[in-house]
Amino acid sequence: MANLNLAKEDLLFLVHNYYGTIVMVAVFSIGATFFISKAWTRTSSTENSQIPGQLGLPFIGETLSFLAANNSTKGNYEFVRLRRLWHGKWFKTRIFGQIHVFVPSTEGAKIIFSNDFVHFNKGYVKSMADAAGANSMFSVPLENHKRIRRLLSDPFSMNALSDYVQKFDKMLCKRLKKLEEERKSFVLLDFCTKITCDSICNMLMSVTDESLLQNIGNDCSSVSDATISFPFMIPGTRYYKGIKARQRLLKTYREIIDRRRSGKEASEDFLQSMLERDSLPPNEKLSDAELMDNLLTMIISGETTTAAAMMWSVKFLDENREVQDKLREEQLSIARNKPVEASLTLDDISKMSYGWKVAKETLRMSNIVLWYPRVVLSDCKIEGHEIRKGWYVNVDATRIHYDPDLYPNPMKFNPSRFDEIQKPYSFIPFGAGPRTCIGINLAKLTMLVFLHRLTSGYKWTVDNMDTSLDPKGHIPRLRSGCPVSLRSLKDGR
Ligand code: HEM
Numbered sequence: 001m002a003n004l005n006l007a008k009e010d011l012l013f014l015v016h017n018y019y020g021t022i023v024m025v026a027v028f029s030i031g032a033t034f035f036i037s038k039a040w041t042r043t044s045s046t047e048n049s050q051i052p053g054q055l056g057l058p059f060i061g062e063t064l065s066f067l068a069a070n071n072s073t074k075g076n077y078e079f080v081r082l083r084r085l086w087h088g089k090w091f092k093t094r095i096f097g098q099i100h101v102f103v104p105s106t107e108g109a110k111i112i113f114s115n116d117f118v119h120f121n122k123g124y125v126k127s128m129a130d131a132a133g134a135n136s137m138f139s140v141p142l143e144n145h146k147r148i149r150r151l152l153s154d155p156f157s158m159n160a161l162s163d164y165v166q167k168f169d170k171m172l173c174k175r176l177k178k179l180e181e182e183r184k185s186f187v188l189l190d191f192c193t194k195i196t197c198d199s200i201c202n203m204l205m206s207v208t209d210e211s212l213l214q215n216i217g218n219d220c221s222s223v224s225d226a227t228i229s230f231p232f233m234i235p236g237t238r239y240y241k242g243i244k245a246r247q248r249l250l251k252t253y254r255e256i257i258d259r260r261r262s263g264k265e266a267s268e269d270f271l272q273s274m275l276e277r278d279s280l281p282p283n284e285k286l287s288d289a290e291l292m293d294n295l296l297t298m299i300i301s302g303e304t305t306t307a308a309a310m311m312w313s314v315k316f317l318d319e320n321r322e323v324q325d326k327l328r329e330e331q332l333s334i335a336r337n338k339p340v341e342a343s344l345t346l347d348d349i350s351k352m353s354y355g356w357k358v359a360k361e362t363l364r365m366s367n368i369v370l371w372y373p374r375v376v377l378s379d380c381k382i383e384g385h386e387i388r389k390g391w392y393v394n395v396d397a398t399r400i401h402y403d404p405d406l407y408p409n410p411m412k413f414n415p416s417r418f419d420e421i422q423k424p425y426s427f428i429p430f431g432a433g434p435r436t437c438i439g440i441n442l443a444k445l446t447m448l449v450f451l452h453r454l455t456s457g458y459k460w461t462v463d464n465m466d467t468s469l470d471p472k473g474h475i476p477r478l479r480s481g482c483p484v485s486l487r488s489l490k491d492g493r
Contacts, residue, residue: 051101051385053083053092061094073468075476077370077398084399090385098123100392101385102371104399106406106425108382112374112395113425113433117142120374122435123392131226131242132300133293137438144290149438151277151286152294155270158346158441161203163268166343168199169449176453180486185463188314189481192307193217196446200302203442204295205256206267216252216299219245224300228474246296253292271295302439305368308477309443310450312366313358315482316413317455318462323358323415324455330354331456344449352448357415359447363429365413367398368475372431397428458486 056062062079069079080102083091092101103112112120122138129139137148154160175195179186197217201207207216226242233240259265260275277285286294317324334348371394379389387393402410406426407417430437437443454460464480471479 051090051092052087053101054087055092055094055099059094059097061097061099063095066093066095071471073471073479075469076474077367077476080371080396080398089399092391098392099388099390100373100394101387102394102396102399103382104396104403105383106400106423108393109395109397109400109425109428109432111382112372112393113428113431116374116433116435117145119377119380120393121377123373123375125228126231127229127239127242128227130231130239131223131246132297133246133289135287135290135293136297137294138297145434147283148286148290148294149434151274151284152298152438155273156438156441158445161441161445162346164199164203164442165346165349165445165449167202168195168446169343169453171195171199171202172449172453173457176457176486180458180488183485185483185485187481188484189307189311189477192310192450193221193303196306196310197299197303199446200299200442202269204270204298205253206269206271207256212252216249217303219249220296220299220303223249223296224304225472227300249296250292253295254288257288257291298439301437302442304473304475306439306443306446308368308473308475309359309362309366309447311477311482312368313362313447313451314454314460314484315462315478316362316365317358318460320413323413327354327358327415327451328455331452334452335456344452348452349445349448352452354415355448355451356444357418358451359444360418360427360429361413361415362447364401364407364427366476367401368429369431370398370476371396372428395428400426400428456489458488460484460486 054062066079070076072078083093083102084104089104090101092099094100103109124139129136132138134140135144135148137145137152140148172195175191179191194217197220198213201213201216207213222238222241222245224242225238226245229238229242231239233243256265256271257275260267260272261278266272271291274286274291317327330352334351338348373392373394376387376389376391376393380387382393400406403426404410406423425432430440430443461484463483463485466478466480468479470477470481
Protein backbone atom coordinates (compact mmCIF):
# COMPACT_ATOMS: atom_id res chain seq x y z
CA MET A 1 0.00 0.00 0.00
CA ALA A 2 2.80 2.36 0.97
CA ASN A 3 4.52 1.56 -2.33
CA LEU A 4 1.35 2.32 -4.24
CA ASN A 5 0.97 5.69 -2.53
CA LEU A 6 4.56 6.45 -3.27
CA ALA A 7 4.02 5.58 -6.88
CA LYS A 8 1.00 7.88 -7.08
CA GLU A 9 3.00 10.61 -5.47
CA ASP A 10 5.85 10.03 -7.87
CA LEU A 11 3.45 10.21 -10.76
CA LEU A 12 1.91 13.47 -9.55
CA PHE A 13 5.37 14.84 -9.00
CA LEU A 14 6.43 13.91 -12.51
CA VAL A 15 3.28 15.33 -14.12
CA HIS A 16 3.63 18.50 -12.17
CA ASN A 17 7.30 19.07 -12.97
CA TYR A 18 7.51 17.65 -16.48
CA TYR A 19 4.07 18.57 -17.78
CA GLY A 20 5.44 20.22 -20.90
CA THR A 21 7.78 17.38 -21.73
CA ILE A 22 5.05 14.77 -21.23
CA VAL A 23 2.67 16.62 -23.54
CA MET A 24 5.42 16.90 -26.16
CA VAL A 25 6.28 13.19 -25.94
CA ALA A 26 2.58 12.26 -26.18
CA VAL A 27 2.03 14.51 -29.21
CA PHE A 28 5.20 13.19 -30.84
CA SER A 29 4.22 9.53 -30.19
CA ILE A 30 0.73 10.00 -31.57
CA GLY A 31 2.13 11.82 -34.60
CA ALA A 32 4.83 9.24 -35.20
CA THR A 33 2.33 6.37 -34.88
CA PHE A 34 0.02 8.15 -37.33
CA PHE A 35 2.78 8.72 -39.92
CA ILE A 36 4.27 5.24 -39.57
CA SER A 37 0.86 3.64 -39.95
CA LYS A 38 0.14 5.87 -42.99
CA ALA A 39 3.49 5.00 -44.53
CA TRP A 40 2.92 1.28 -43.83
CA THR A 41 -0.53 1.39 -45.39
CA ARG A 42 0.90 3.24 -48.39
CA THR A 43 3.73 0.72 -48.82
CA SER A 44 1.54 -2.30 -48.52
CA SER A 45 -1.20 -0.86 -50.65
CA THR A 46 1.35 -0.03 -53.40
CA GLU A 47 2.92 -3.42 -52.98
CA ASN A 48 -0.45 -5.07 -53.02
CA SER A 49 -1.94 -2.59 -55.49
CA GLN A 50 -5.15 -3.97 -56.87
CA ILE A 51 -3.93 -7.54 -57.15
CA PRO A 52 -5.59 -9.55 -54.40
CA GLY A 53 -3.82 -12.38 -52.64
CA GLN A 54 -2.29 -13.59 -49.44
CA LEU A 55 1.34 -12.65 -48.81
CA GLY A 56 1.43 -14.09 -45.29
CA LEU A 57 4.56 -13.88 -43.17
CA PRO A 58 7.80 -12.47 -44.60
CA PHE A 59 9.76 -15.09 -46.52
CA ILE A 60 7.44 -17.99 -45.63
CA GLY A 61 4.25 -16.58 -47.15
CA GLU A 62 2.38 -19.49 -48.72
CA THR A 63 5.46 -21.67 -49.30
CA LEU A 64 4.14 -24.50 -47.16
CA SER A 65 0.85 -24.72 -49.10
CA PHE A 66 2.86 -24.57 -52.33
CA LEU A 67 5.09 -27.42 -51.22
CA ALA A 68 2.06 -29.41 -50.06
CA ALA A 69 0.47 -29.04 -53.53
CA ASN A 70 3.78 -30.07 -55.11
CA ASN A 71 3.76 -33.26 -53.12
CA SER A 72 0.11 -34.13 -53.62
CA THR A 73 -1.47 -36.37 -56.22
CA LYS A 74 -3.62 -33.46 -57.42
CA GLY A 75 -0.53 -31.77 -58.84
CA ASN A 76 1.16 -28.35 -58.53
CA TYR A 77 -1.63 -26.52 -60.30
CA GLU A 78 -4.02 -27.19 -57.41
CA PHE A 79 -2.20 -24.41 -55.54
CA VAL A 80 -3.06 -21.95 -58.33
CA ARG A 81 -6.58 -23.28 -58.91
CA LEU A 82 -7.57 -22.77 -55.27
CA ARG A 83 -6.21 -19.23 -55.11
CA ARG A 84 -8.11 -18.30 -58.29
CA LEU A 85 -11.26 -19.52 -56.56
CA TRP A 86 -10.51 -17.42 -53.48
CA HIS A 87 -9.08 -14.25 -55.05
CA GLY A 88 -10.18 -14.15 -58.70
CA LYS A 89 -8.38 -14.25 -62.06
CA TRP A 90 -5.38 -12.19 -61.00
CA PHE A 91 -3.78 -13.01 -57.71
CA LYS A 92 -0.48 -12.81 -55.97
CA THR A 93 1.25 -14.93 -53.38
CA ARG A 94 4.61 -15.21 -51.64
CA ILE A 95 6.67 -18.36 -52.23
CA PHE A 96 10.24 -18.86 -50.93
CA GLY A 97 10.39 -15.17 -50.03
CA GLN A 98 9.43 -13.92 -53.51
CA ILE A 99 6.16 -12.29 -54.52
CA HIS A 100 4.61 -14.12 -57.47
CA VAL A 101 1.79 -12.74 -59.61
CA PHE A 102 -0.08 -15.26 -61.76
CA VAL A 103 -0.88 -13.70 -65.14
CA PRO A 104 -4.02 -15.31 -66.60
CA SER A 105 -4.45 -13.63 -69.99
CA THR A 106 -3.16 -13.62 -73.58
CA GLU A 107 -2.66 -9.84 -73.27
CA GLY A 108 -0.43 -10.35 -70.24
CA ALA A 109 1.43 -13.20 -71.96
CA LYS A 110 2.09 -10.95 -74.95
CA ILE A 111 3.56 -8.16 -72.81
CA ILE A 112 5.82 -10.56 -70.92
CA PHE A 113 7.01 -12.71 -73.82
CA SER A 114 7.62 -9.77 -76.14
CA ASN A 115 9.68 -8.00 -73.47
CA ASP A 116 11.71 -11.02 -72.37
CA PHE A 117 15.29 -10.00 -71.55
CA VAL A 118 14.21 -6.29 -71.58
CA HIS A 119 11.72 -5.87 -68.73
CA PHE A 120 11.58 -9.52 -67.67
CA ASN A 121 14.05 -12.36 -67.35
CA LYS A 122 14.03 -15.96 -66.32
CA GLY A 123 14.57 -15.93 -62.57
CA TYR A 124 17.90 -17.28 -61.37
CA VAL A 125 17.31 -20.58 -59.59
CA LYS A 126 20.54 -21.80 -58.02
CA SER A 127 19.67 -25.49 -58.20
CA MET A 128 18.76 -25.12 -61.89
CA ALA A 129 21.99 -23.30 -62.73
CA ASP A 130 24.08 -25.82 -60.76
CA ALA A 131 22.41 -28.87 -62.29
CA ALA A 132 22.13 -27.74 -65.92
CA GLY A 133 25.37 -25.74 -65.72
CA ALA A 134 26.38 -22.07 -65.79
CA ASN A 135 26.68 -22.20 -69.60
CA SER A 136 23.27 -23.76 -70.16
CA MET A 137 20.72 -21.78 -72.19
CA PHE A 138 18.66 -21.74 -68.99
CA SER A 139 21.26 -19.74 -67.08
CA VAL A 140 23.42 -17.60 -69.41
CA PRO A 141 22.94 -13.83 -69.78
CA LEU A 142 21.31 -12.27 -72.87
CA GLU A 143 24.36 -11.93 -75.13
CA ASN A 144 25.53 -15.49 -74.66
CA HIS A 145 21.98 -16.78 -74.89
CA LYS A 146 21.51 -15.16 -78.32
CA ARG A 147 24.73 -16.65 -79.67
CA ILE A 148 24.17 -20.11 -78.20
CA ARG A 149 20.59 -20.27 -79.52
CA ARG A 150 21.66 -19.09 -82.97
CA LEU A 151 24.32 -21.77 -83.17
CA LEU A 152 22.11 -24.54 -81.79
CA SER A 153 19.01 -23.74 -83.82
CA ASP A 154 20.09 -25.12 -87.24
CA PRO A 155 20.24 -28.79 -86.23
CA PHE A 156 16.70 -28.45 -84.84
CA SER A 157 15.13 -27.11 -88.04
CA MET A 158 12.52 -29.39 -89.70
CA ASN A 159 14.78 -30.21 -92.66
CA ALA A 160 17.78 -31.07 -90.51
CA LEU A 161 15.59 -33.53 -88.60
CA SER A 162 14.69 -35.66 -91.61
CA ASP A 163 17.25 -38.31 -90.62
CA TYR A 164 15.92 -38.27 -87.08
CA VAL A 165 12.42 -39.23 -88.29
CA GLN A 166 13.70 -42.38 -89.97
CA LYS A 167 15.96 -43.42 -87.09
CA PHE A 168 13.31 -42.81 -84.45
CA ASP A 169 10.72 -44.61 -86.54
CA LYS A 170 12.91 -47.73 -86.86
CA MET A 171 13.70 -47.74 -83.15
CA LEU A 172 10.02 -47.35 -82.25
CA CYS A 173 8.75 -50.07 -84.63
CA LYS A 174 11.23 -52.55 -83.20
CA ARG A 175 10.40 -51.80 -79.57
CA LEU A 176 6.61 -51.77 -80.06
CA LYS A 177 6.77 -55.10 -81.89
CA LYS A 178 8.77 -56.63 -79.06
CA LEU A 179 6.28 -55.39 -76.47
CA GLU A 180 3.34 -56.68 -78.45
CA GLU A 181 4.99 -60.09 -78.82
CA GLU A 182 5.62 -60.28 -75.09
CA ARG A 183 1.88 -59.71 -74.55
CA LYS A 184 2.52 -58.13 -71.17
CA SER A 185 1.25 -54.92 -69.69
CA PHE A 186 4.01 -52.26 -69.60
CA VAL A 187 4.31 -48.80 -68.08
CA LEU A 188 3.89 -46.46 -71.01
CA LEU A 189 5.58 -43.48 -69.35
CA ASP A 190 8.75 -45.51 -68.70
CA PHE A 191 8.71 -46.78 -72.26
CA CYS A 192 8.32 -43.22 -73.66
CA THR A 193 10.98 -41.76 -71.34
CA LYS A 194 13.52 -44.41 -72.37
CA ILE A 195 12.84 -44.14 -76.08
CA THR A 196 12.90 -40.32 -76.16
CA CYS A 197 16.12 -40.22 -74.16
CA ASP A 198 17.74 -42.87 -76.40
CA SER A 199 16.65 -41.16 -79.59
CA ILE A 200 17.79 -37.70 -78.44
CA CYS A 201 21.20 -39.14 -77.41
CA ASN A 202 21.40 -40.83 -80.75
CA MET A 203 20.55 -37.65 -82.63
CA LEU A 204 22.93 -35.47 -80.60
CA MET A 205 25.95 -37.79 -80.20
CA SER A 206 25.18 -41.09 -82.03
CA VAL A 207 25.20 -43.03 -78.77
CA THR A 208 23.74 -46.50 -79.39
CA ASP A 209 25.50 -48.70 -76.80
CA GLU A 210 22.71 -49.96 -74.51
CA SER A 211 24.62 -49.83 -71.22
CA LEU A 212 25.87 -46.30 -71.95
CA LEU A 213 22.33 -45.22 -72.87
CA GLN A 214 21.07 -46.71 -69.63
CA ASN A 215 23.65 -44.78 -67.60
CA ILE A 216 22.98 -41.52 -69.45
CA GLY A 217 19.22 -42.00 -68.97
CA ASN A 218 19.55 -42.62 -65.23
CA ASP A 219 21.94 -39.73 -64.73
CA CYS A 220 19.77 -37.33 -66.75
CA SER A 221 16.77 -38.21 -64.57
CA SER A 222 18.81 -37.41 -61.44
CA VAL A 223 19.96 -34.08 -62.93
CA SER A 224 16.40 -33.29 -63.93
CA ASP A 225 15.15 -34.00 -60.38
CA ALA A 226 17.85 -31.70 -58.97
CA THR A 227 16.91 -28.67 -61.12
CA ILE A 228 14.27 -27.69 -58.56
CA SER A 229 15.64 -28.66 -55.15
CA PHE A 230 17.30 -27.19 -52.06
CA PRO A 231 20.88 -26.50 -53.19
CA PHE A 232 22.79 -28.10 -50.31
CA MET A 233 25.39 -30.82 -50.92
CA ILE A 234 24.00 -33.25 -48.36
CA PRO A 235 24.46 -36.92 -49.32
CA GLY A 236 21.18 -38.62 -50.17
CA THR A 237 19.36 -35.45 -51.25
CA ARG A 238 18.03 -34.84 -54.78
CA TYR A 239 20.50 -32.00 -55.22
CA TYR A 240 23.51 -34.10 -54.19
CA LYS A 241 22.52 -37.00 -56.47
CA GLY A 242 21.91 -34.58 -59.36
CA ILE A 243 25.29 -32.86 -59.02
CA LYS A 244 27.10 -36.22 -58.86
CA ALA A 245 25.15 -37.42 -61.93
CA ARG A 246 26.08 -34.19 -63.73
CA GLN A 247 29.78 -34.85 -63.05
CA ARG A 248 29.51 -38.37 -64.54
CA LEU A 249 27.67 -37.07 -67.59
CA LEU A 250 30.25 -34.35 -68.26
CA LYS A 251 32.98 -36.98 -68.05
CA THR A 252 31.15 -39.07 -70.66
CA TYR A 253 30.69 -36.07 -72.98
CA ARG A 254 34.36 -35.13 -72.53
CA GLU A 255 35.44 -38.63 -73.60
CA ILE A 256 33.18 -38.60 -76.67
CA ILE A 257 34.43 -35.12 -77.70
CA ASP A 258 38.07 -36.19 -77.26
CA ARG A 259 37.53 -39.32 -79.36
CA ARG A 260 35.96 -37.21 -82.12
CA ARG A 261 38.79 -34.65 -82.06
CA SER A 262 41.47 -37.33 -82.16
CA GLY A 263 39.74 -38.92 -85.17
CA LYS A 264 39.11 -42.22 -83.31
CA GLU A 265 35.38 -41.81 -83.85
CA ALA A 266 33.35 -40.07 -86.58
CA SER A 267 29.61 -39.61 -87.04
CA GLU A 268 27.18 -37.36 -88.83
CA ASP A 269 25.29 -35.82 -85.94
CA PHE A 270 24.63 -32.69 -83.91
CA LEU A 271 27.90 -32.93 -81.97
CA GLN A 272 29.93 -33.32 -85.15
CA SER A 273 28.26 -30.24 -86.68
CA MET A 274 29.32 -28.27 -83.59
CA LEU A 275 32.91 -29.60 -83.61
CA GLU A 276 33.29 -28.67 -87.27
CA ARG A 277 33.17 -25.06 -86.08
CA ASP A 278 36.39 -25.48 -84.06
CA SER A 279 38.43 -23.26 -86.39
CA LEU A 280 35.84 -20.45 -86.54
CA PRO A 281 36.06 -17.20 -84.51
CA PRO A 282 34.71 -17.37 -80.92
CA ASN A 283 31.30 -15.82 -81.72
CA GLU A 284 30.70 -18.48 -84.38
CA LYS A 285 31.25 -21.49 -82.15
CA LEU A 286 30.54 -22.89 -78.70
CA SER A 287 33.27 -23.43 -76.13
CA ASP A 288 33.54 -27.02 -74.86
CA ALA A 289 31.94 -25.96 -71.57
CA GLU A 290 28.99 -24.43 -73.46
CA LEU A 291 28.68 -27.46 -75.69
CA MET A 292 28.64 -29.91 -72.77
CA ASP A 293 26.20 -27.91 -70.62
CA ASN A 294 23.82 -27.56 -73.55
CA LEU A 295 24.02 -31.22 -74.55
CA LEU A 296 22.87 -31.94 -71.02
CA THR A 297 20.23 -29.18 -71.13
CA MET A 298 18.71 -30.53 -74.33
CA ILE A 299 18.44 -34.07 -73.04
CA ILE A 300 16.88 -33.08 -69.72
CA SER A 301 14.47 -30.59 -71.32
CA GLY A 302 13.51 -32.90 -74.15
CA GLU A 303 13.08 -36.33 -72.61
CA THR A 304 10.60 -35.85 -69.72
CA THR A 305 8.43 -33.28 -71.53
CA THR A 306 8.06 -35.28 -74.74
CA ALA A 307 7.55 -38.56 -72.90
CA ALA A 308 4.79 -37.02 -70.75
CA ALA A 309 3.09 -35.61 -73.86
CA MET A 310 3.20 -39.06 -75.52
CA MET A 311 1.71 -40.66 -72.42
CA TRP A 312 -1.13 -38.12 -72.23
CA SER A 313 -1.95 -38.56 -75.92
CA VAL A 314 -2.58 -42.27 -75.30
CA LYS A 315 -4.69 -41.57 -72.23
CA PHE A 316 -6.83 -38.95 -74.01
CA LEU A 317 -7.25 -41.14 -77.10
CA ASP A 318 -8.30 -44.02 -74.90
CA GLU A 319 -11.00 -41.88 -73.31
CA ASN A 320 -12.17 -40.49 -76.67
CA ARG A 321 -12.70 -43.41 -79.02
CA GLU A 322 -14.25 -41.38 -81.84
CA VAL A 323 -11.09 -39.23 -81.97
CA GLN A 324 -8.95 -42.38 -81.89
CA ASP A 325 -10.91 -43.87 -84.82
CA LYS A 326 -10.59 -40.70 -86.87
CA LEU A 327 -6.86 -40.51 -86.19
CA ARG A 328 -6.39 -44.19 -87.06
CA GLU A 329 -8.19 -43.62 -90.35
CA GLU A 330 -5.80 -40.80 -91.29
CA GLN A 331 -2.72 -42.77 -90.27
CA LEU A 332 -3.82 -45.97 -92.04
CA SER A 333 -4.38 -44.06 -95.26
CA ILE A 334 -0.76 -42.80 -95.02
CA ALA A 335 0.52 -46.33 -94.24
CA ARG A 336 -1.42 -47.91 -97.14
CA ASN A 337 0.31 -45.61 -99.61
CA LYS A 338 3.79 -46.77 -98.56
CA PRO A 339 5.69 -49.99 -99.18
CA VAL A 340 5.35 -52.34 -96.18
CA GLU A 341 8.19 -51.82 -93.66
CA ALA A 342 9.26 -48.48 -95.26
CA SER A 343 10.20 -45.83 -92.72
CA LEU A 344 8.28 -42.62 -92.35
CA THR A 345 9.58 -39.47 -94.04
CA LEU A 346 9.02 -35.74 -93.55
CA ASP A 347 6.66 -35.92 -96.49
CA ASP A 348 4.48 -38.46 -94.64
CA ILE A 349 4.56 -36.25 -91.56
CA SER A 350 3.28 -33.30 -93.59
CA LYS A 351 0.14 -35.35 -94.39
CA MET A 352 -0.73 -35.86 -90.71
CA SER A 353 -2.92 -32.80 -90.32
CA TYR A 354 -5.41 -34.46 -87.95
CA GLY A 355 -2.51 -36.13 -86.11
CA TRP A 356 -0.99 -32.71 -85.41
CA LYS A 357 -4.34 -31.45 -84.12
CA VAL A 358 -4.47 -34.44 -81.76
CA ALA A 359 -0.95 -33.61 -80.57
CA LYS A 360 -1.87 -29.93 -80.08
CA GLU A 361 -5.03 -30.80 -78.16
CA THR A 362 -2.96 -33.15 -75.97
CA LEU A 363 -0.51 -30.31 -75.23
CA ARG A 364 -3.37 -27.87 -74.52
CA MET A 365 -5.04 -30.17 -72.05
CA SER A 366 -2.00 -31.70 -70.35
CA ASN A 367 -0.01 -28.48 -69.85
CA ILE A 368 3.36 -30.15 -69.55
CA VAL A 369 4.84 -26.78 -68.48
CA LEU A 370 2.13 -25.29 -66.28
CA TRP A 371 3.35 -21.68 -66.10
CA TYR A 372 6.40 -19.67 -67.15
CA PRO A 373 8.06 -17.62 -64.40
CA ARG A 374 9.87 -14.37 -65.15
CA VAL A 375 11.48 -11.94 -62.74
CA VAL A 376 10.45 -8.29 -63.24
CA LEU A 377 13.44 -6.03 -64.01
CA SER A 378 11.69 -2.66 -63.52
CA ASP A 379 8.36 -1.42 -62.13
CA CYS A 380 5.63 -1.79 -64.75
CA LYS A 381 1.90 -2.19 -65.34
CA ILE A 382 0.26 -5.19 -66.95
CA GLU A 383 -3.37 -4.67 -67.87
CA GLY A 384 -3.59 -1.89 -65.30
CA HIS A 385 -2.06 -3.99 -62.51
CA GLU A 386 0.98 -2.44 -60.90
CA ILE A 387 3.90 -4.83 -60.83
CA ARG A 388 7.05 -4.04 -58.84
CA LYS A 389 10.67 -4.65 -59.71
CA GLY A 390 11.87 -7.91 -58.16
CA TRP A 391 8.48 -9.61 -58.22
CA TYR A 392 7.87 -12.69 -60.33
CA VAL A 393 5.22 -12.75 -63.04
CA ASN A 394 4.13 -16.26 -64.02
CA VAL A 395 2.50 -16.56 -67.43
CA ASP A 396 -0.23 -19.02 -66.53
CA ALA A 397 -0.35 -21.20 -69.65
CA THR A 398 -2.76 -23.60 -67.95
CA ARG A 399 -5.33 -20.87 -67.26
CA ILE A 400 -4.99 -19.60 -70.84
CA HIS A 401 -5.40 -23.11 -72.28
CA TYR A 402 -8.55 -23.68 -70.22
CA ASP A 403 -10.08 -20.23 -70.80
CA PRO A 404 -13.64 -20.94 -72.10
CA ASP A 405 -13.58 -17.71 -74.14
CA LEU A 406 -10.59 -19.05 -76.08
CA TYR A 407 -11.49 -22.75 -75.98
CA PRO A 408 -15.24 -23.36 -75.66
CA ASN A 409 -16.02 -26.42 -73.53
CA PRO A 410 -12.35 -26.53 -72.48
CA MET A 411 -12.55 -29.86 -70.62
CA LYS A 412 -13.51 -31.69 -73.81
CA PHE A 413 -10.72 -33.35 -75.78
CA ASN A 414 -11.59 -32.00 -79.20
CA PRO A 415 -8.71 -31.81 -81.71
CA SER A 416 -11.04 -30.31 -84.35
CA ARG A 417 -11.06 -27.05 -82.40
CA PHE A 418 -7.66 -26.50 -84.06
CA ASP A 419 -9.39 -26.31 -87.48
CA GLU A 420 -9.63 -22.63 -86.61
CA ILE A 421 -6.65 -20.30 -86.38
CA GLN A 422 -5.69 -19.50 -82.79
CA LYS A 423 -5.65 -16.01 -81.33
CA PRO A 424 -2.05 -14.82 -80.68
CA TYR A 425 -0.61 -16.14 -77.38
CA SER A 426 -3.61 -18.42 -76.80
CA PHE A 427 -1.70 -21.63 -77.59
CA ILE A 428 1.63 -21.53 -75.78
CA PRO A 429 2.69 -25.07 -74.73
CA PHE A 430 6.19 -24.30 -76.03
CA GLY A 431 6.30 -20.76 -74.61
CA ALA A 432 6.83 -17.75 -76.91
CA GLY A 433 9.36 -15.01 -77.65
CA PRO A 434 13.14 -15.35 -77.52
CA ARG A 435 12.95 -18.32 -75.16
CA THR A 436 10.46 -20.39 -77.16
CA CYS A 437 11.29 -24.08 -76.88
CA ILE A 438 14.19 -24.87 -79.20
CA GLY A 439 12.98 -28.48 -79.48
CA ILE A 440 9.49 -27.77 -80.91
CA ASN A 441 10.19 -29.57 -84.19
CA LEU A 442 11.82 -32.50 -82.46
CA ALA A 443 8.87 -32.82 -80.07
CA LYS A 444 6.35 -32.51 -82.91
CA LEU A 445 8.08 -35.17 -85.03
CA THR A 446 8.47 -37.55 -82.09
CA MET A 447 4.79 -37.25 -81.13
CA LEU A 448 3.59 -37.70 -84.71
CA VAL A 449 5.76 -40.74 -85.48
CA PHE A 450 4.59 -42.27 -82.20
CA LEU A 451 0.90 -41.58 -82.91
CA HIS A 452 1.29 -43.00 -86.40
CA ARG A 453 2.92 -46.28 -85.38
CA LEU A 454 0.62 -46.76 -82.43
CA THR A 455 -2.70 -46.14 -84.16
CA SER A 456 -1.86 -47.67 -87.55
CA GLY A 457 -0.31 -50.79 -86.02
CA TYR A 458 -2.08 -51.43 -82.72
CA LYS A 459 -5.05 -51.14 -80.44
CA TRP A 460 -4.46 -50.87 -76.74
CA THR A 461 -6.09 -51.03 -73.36
CA VAL A 462 -5.14 -48.85 -70.41
CA ASP A 463 -4.67 -51.24 -67.50
CA ASN A 464 -4.94 -48.77 -64.62
CA MET A 465 -7.61 -46.08 -64.63
CA ASP A 466 -6.26 -44.17 -61.62
CA THR A 467 -6.06 -40.49 -62.58
CA SER A 468 -3.93 -39.26 -59.66
CA LEU A 469 -0.76 -37.42 -60.58
CA ASP A 470 2.83 -38.26 -59.78
CA PRO A 471 3.60 -36.24 -56.61
CA LYS A 472 7.34 -36.19 -57.33
CA GLY A 473 7.33 -34.71 -60.81
CA HIS A 474 7.59 -30.99 -61.74
CA ILE A 475 5.38 -31.76 -64.72
CA PRO A 476 1.94 -33.38 -64.74
CA ARG A 477 2.27 -37.14 -65.24
CA LEU A 478 0.04 -40.00 -64.15
CA ARG A 479 1.25 -41.58 -60.94
CA SER A 480 0.66 -45.02 -62.43
CA GLY A 481 2.74 -44.12 -65.50
CA CYS A 482 -0.26 -45.36 -67.52
CA PRO A 483 0.25 -49.12 -67.88
CA VAL A 484 -1.05 -50.42 -71.20
CA SER A 485 -1.31 -53.68 -73.16
CA LEU A 486 -0.93 -53.70 -76.94
CA ARG A 487 -2.48 -55.91 -79.53
CA SER A 488 -1.65 -55.85 -83.19
CA LEU A 489 -4.32 -54.57 -85.58
CA LYS A 490 -3.43 -57.44 -87.93
CA ASP A 491 -4.35 -60.02 -85.29
CA GLY A 492 -7.88 -58.69 -84.95
CA ARG A 493 -7.74 -59.97 -81.36
C1 HEM B 1 6.34 -31.83 -75.73
C2 HEM B 1 7.59 -31.53 -75.51
C3 HEM B 1 8.10 -30.22 -75.03
C4 HEM B 1 7.45 -29.20 -74.37
C5 HEM B 1 5.99 -29.14 -73.94
C6 HEM B 1 8.42 -28.15 -74.14
C7 HEM B 1 8.14 -26.95 -73.54
C8 HEM B 1 9.05 -25.91 -73.41
C9 HEM B 1 8.73 -24.61 -72.93
C10 HEM B 1 7.35 -24.17 -72.49
C11 HEM B 1 9.86 -23.86 -72.94
C12 HEM B 1 10.00 -22.39 -72.58
C13 HEM B 1 9.99 -22.19 -71.09
C14 HEM B 1 9.98 -20.71 -70.72
O1 HEM B 1 9.72 -19.84 -71.54
O2 HEM B 1 10.25 -20.46 -69.54
C15 HEM B 1 10.92 -24.72 -73.40
C16 HEM B 1 12.23 -24.34 -73.51
C17 HEM B 1 13.23 -25.19 -73.93
N1 HEM B 1 13.08 -26.45 -74.46
FE1 HEM B 1 11.35 -27.47 -74.65
N2 HEM B 1 9.63 -28.56 -74.64
C18 HEM B 1 9.47 -29.78 -75.20
C19 HEM B 1 10.44 -30.53 -75.86
C20 HEM B 1 11.75 -30.17 -75.97
C21 HEM B 1 12.75 -30.95 -76.65
C22 HEM B 1 12.52 -32.26 -77.41
C23 HEM B 1 13.93 -30.31 -76.47
C24 HEM B 1 15.27 -30.79 -76.99
C25 HEM B 1 16.03 -30.17 -77.69
C26 HEM B 1 13.67 -29.10 -75.72
C27 HEM B 1 14.60 -28.15 -75.33
C28 HEM B 1 14.32 -26.94 -74.76
C29 HEM B 1 15.33 -25.95 -74.41
C30 HEM B 1 16.83 -26.11 -74.58
C31 HEM B 1 14.65 -24.85 -73.90
C32 HEM B 1 15.26 -23.55 -73.37
C33 HEM B 1 15.22 -22.53 -74.49
C34 HEM B 1 15.77 -21.18 -74.07
O3 HEM B 1 15.80 -20.86 -72.88
O4 HEM B 1 16.12 -20.43 -74.97
N3 HEM B 1 12.34 -29.05 -75.43
N4 HEM B 1 10.40 -25.96 -73.69
